[in-house]
Amino acid sequence: MSGQVRADFAILPRTPPDTSTVDVVATNCGDPVAVGLRPVHSDLMNDSGRGGHYYWCTRHHRVETDADVCPAKHVLGPYPSAADAENALQKVQERNEAWEAEDARWAGEGN
Incomplete structure (x- = not known):
């Protein structure tokens, strides 16, 4: 040893x-x-005192709430509003495009 x-x-x-x-x-x-x-930080990691959260379910292609949310591997969120959850895939696409452009810039492909 x-x-x-x-x-x-x-x-x-x-x-x-x-x-x-x-x-x-x-x-x-x-x-x-x-x-x-x-x-020790004993507070909950979410802000559960603000009311419900909303999620975008990638399996059912719909907005879900805390009451009916699918397992975490199938959802994006939580989001503060149903509208934010409904626009989750658009936000993911925008972020992916920005990250891909940044990767290309770092690799010298965008000059």
Whole structure:
């Protein structure tokens, strides 16, 4: 095992539970090497308080809401409005064209 480092990590909840920090214990072959508090972001990653979201379903070719959304592999979004979701494919096409033009510029094809 020469030249290899093994590190195990454990995240331990504080007692009583505290949503702002957790104890982090790192070990190297069982010996503690770092102990401390790390901040934890406990908010949801979406802004679920703003109401529903809209998605464009690439399988059904329609706008879907949080209530009837297909699996993530079939949708684009979320979008703040049904109109934004309905225009998702147009936005994808515009971005693809811009990226392709940028790639061509970088490759020296557009000079």
